[in-house]
Amino acid sequence: MALITLDRSISSRSFSSPLSSNLRAFIVIVQITILLTCLPLASGFFGEWGPDLEGPWCAKRPLDSQCCDGRDDYCGVPILGTECYCDIFCNETAYDCCPDYWQHCHGHFRPTTTPRPTTLPTPRPVREPCIKDGVRYGPGEKTSENCNDCTCELIDPVSGRYDWRCSNDPCLLRPELIQAVNDGDFTWKASNYSKLWGLTLDEGVRYRLGTFLLEADVLRMTPISVIDDVLPESFDARQKWPNLLSPVRDQGNCASSWAHSTTAVAEDRLRIETAGVMTDSLSVQHLLSCDRGEQMGCEGGRLDRAWWFMRKFGVVTEECYPYTSGLTDSAGQCLVSPKQKSGACPSGIMYKRKRYKATPPYRIRPVEREIMKEIMDNGPVQATLLVREDFFMYRRGIYSYSDLTSRRGDPETYLKSGFHSVRIIGWGAERTERGDIIKYWLCANSWGPEWGESGYFRILRGSDESRIERYVVGVWGKVSGDDVLRLLLKESRRRRLRTRRSRRQLRHIRTRGSRRRDRRRRMRALKEAFLATRPNDSRGHRQSSTSSRRRRERGHGSKKHKKNKNKKTQHRNQQNFYPSQPMVM
Known part of the structure; x- marks a missing residue:
């Protein structure tokens, strides 16, 4: 540093004197030559650099390797035509350290008059980057941990320590809950799913x-017997009914x-009623996109409104209107109007005037055996x-619900629930090793065949x-646009x-007219x-109900009444008469 200071003093004095320009240029050339000649010889005196060359040198190195332990010949920085080092070994040799090594790596200045220390000072902790699964992340970089987003941030400014700062939302799949179910005394096992x-x-x-919670008037629907x-x-x-049931969808x-x-x-139901003649798959997208009466599309809907749309308008086939909302997360616009008679389907094939519909749904009583009987006779x-x-x-x-979240004492944010609609396609019973019999329903879900037991699940019955x-x-199927x-x-x-109902059984299913007659x-x-029970009137005799009945009988026996009655009977025999309530087999 003394050499550079002397050179700088000579240079200032030379330029202040009134010399000619040629002499001035000659002096500059001589100074540069002397400086380039002496720099390699002064490499052993880096410890005497002045404040103007203190850095940054080590501080310019990458964050994960600014100061190195032991001897590392690659832990260096180019400086004025040579190289200085930022490892602890340079401190032991005391002649090739970078000017800012002691301040940056040890937190103090090394006095120029102090001889080489025999005891090394305690190194300052190196600012390590954030590490996850063996991968290093720099400040501000982000990654995810299950459902939570994590950012590499400076946690302690004094020590320069970086660490992950993550959100704390309850995740849908929790490894600790899966492990608790599998290790516990439950009748089912849990697993992780990549899609969830x-x-x-x-x-x-x-x-x-x-599925939205049904309204009170819908829940009061009288179930059939x-x-x-x-x-x-x-x-x-x-x-x-092999090969007739709808497959599991996602x-x-x-x-x-x-x-x-x-x-x-x-x-x-349509496939079962037609004994397999009807093989088309019904369009979920048609119902999802076009049923907008009090429905929210991909944000949920009501079952009673869905069945009303099926009865009023019906849906086309899956081939005509394929399901796409699973990829777009949106119900989209309705592409098949209720009055469409020709043209092309959303898929590009020619539109056919065929709509698959349903009768008004009928409710089955919440009795285990009645639900079983309905499924066995009429279908899912x-x-x-x-x-x-x-x-x-x-x-x-x-x-069956484990209630592990409450047992573990987790916050209430981990206790969310909602309504879902599924198909029940059967039932069964399973015997445990202890001899207990566990009854179950066999149900079809709509989360794809990778979930559960190939898309199905069993749940406690009774x-x-x-x-x-x-x-x-349950419902009965209808179709328009196809006479066959x-x-x-x-x-x-x-x-x-004709064949599956006796007269005694048919008494339970009555038309609206028969109810009015009753x-x-x-x-x-x-x-x-x-x-x-009335007392005698003012004329001294009781008005008999028998006389009024006889008057009514005389009125009903008139020719005009008989003629109208015969017309009604004849008209009723000419038309196909079915009970308004759906028939349960």
């Missing part, structure tokens, strides 16, 4: 379910279980399920587990009425009983 990994619990409830019968211990609709991150279960049940039914946080992790077995037995409905299928459906119902008959009987 990375979603928060709130996102899973919002995008993977999609099903005649009890001898039922087997187990039943699977896929075995009784709704994706679109809350459309209300549309998937509705079209699947209608499709199953639609059920509403209360999904809680552990159901998403189901892999196999007979599901105890209204997760409210699955509380609201169960329409006549086939009529013949199928006529055959059921009501009039009861009112007439009450009136007659009231008239029979």
Whole structure:
């Protein structure tokens, strides 16, 4: 440093004197030559650099290797035609350290008059980057840990320590909960799913379910009565009607279980009623995109409104209007209007004037045997399920709510639930090693064949587990635009009425007219009983109910009345008469 200071003083004095320009240029050339000659010889005196060359040198190196331990010949920085070092070995030799080595790596200045120290000072902690799975991340870089986003940030400015700062949202799939289910005494096992990994619990409830709670008037729907019968211990609709049931579909991150279960049940019933003549798959996208009456598309919908749309307008085939909302997460615009008669389908094929519809749904009483009888006779039914946080992790077995979140004392944010609609296609029973019998329902979900038992799941039967037995409905299929299928459906119902129902069983299914006649008959009987108990009138005799009955009989026996009655009977015999309530087989 003395050499550079002397050189700089000579240079300043030379330029201040009034010399000629040629002499001035000669002096500059001589100074540069002397400096270039002496610099390599002064490499051993780097410890005497002045404040003007203190840096940054070591501080310019990458964050993960600014100061090195031991001897590292590559831990250096170019400086004025040579190289200085930033490792501890340079401190031991005391002649090739960078000017800012002691300040940057040890936090203090090395006095120029102090001889080489024999005891090394304690090194300052090196600012390490954030590391995850063996990968180094710099400040500000981001990564994810399950459903939470993490950012590499400076945690301690004094020590220069960096670490991850992550969000703290409850995740849909939690490894600790999966492990607790598999290690616990439960009748089912849990697993991880790549399609659900990375979603928060709130996102899973919002995008993977999609059935709104039914309104009070819908829940008060009077259920039909099903005649009890001898039922087997187990039943699977896929075995009784092979190749007729709708396959398991994947709704994706679109809350459309209300549309998937509705079209699947209608499709199953149509195929069963036509004995396999109808083979088309019904379009979920048509119902999802075009049913906008009090429906929210990919944000959820109501089952009663979905069945109303099926009865009023119907849907086209999956080939005509394929399902795309699972990829777009949006219901999209309706591309098939209710009055469309020609043109092209959204898929590009020619549009056919054929709509698959359904009758108004009928509710089955929340009684285990009646639900079983309905499935065995008529096919799968639609059920509403209360999904809680552990159901998403189901892999196999007979599901029942574990309630592990409450047992572990987790916050209330980990206790979210929502309603989901599925198909019940059968039932069964499983015997445990201890000899216990566990009854279950066999259900079809809409989360793809990779979830659960190839897309299906079993759930505890007979105890209204997760409210699955509380609201169960069935329908009959209808079709417009295809006379063959329409006549086939009529013949199928006529055959059921003729062969599978006795007179005693048909008494449980009455038309609206028969109910009105029963009501009039009861009112007439009450009136007659009231008239029979009245006291005598002012003329001294009691008005008899028998006389009024005779007057009514004379009125009913008139020619005009008989003529009108014969016309009504004749008109009724000419038309195909069916009960307004759906028939249960």
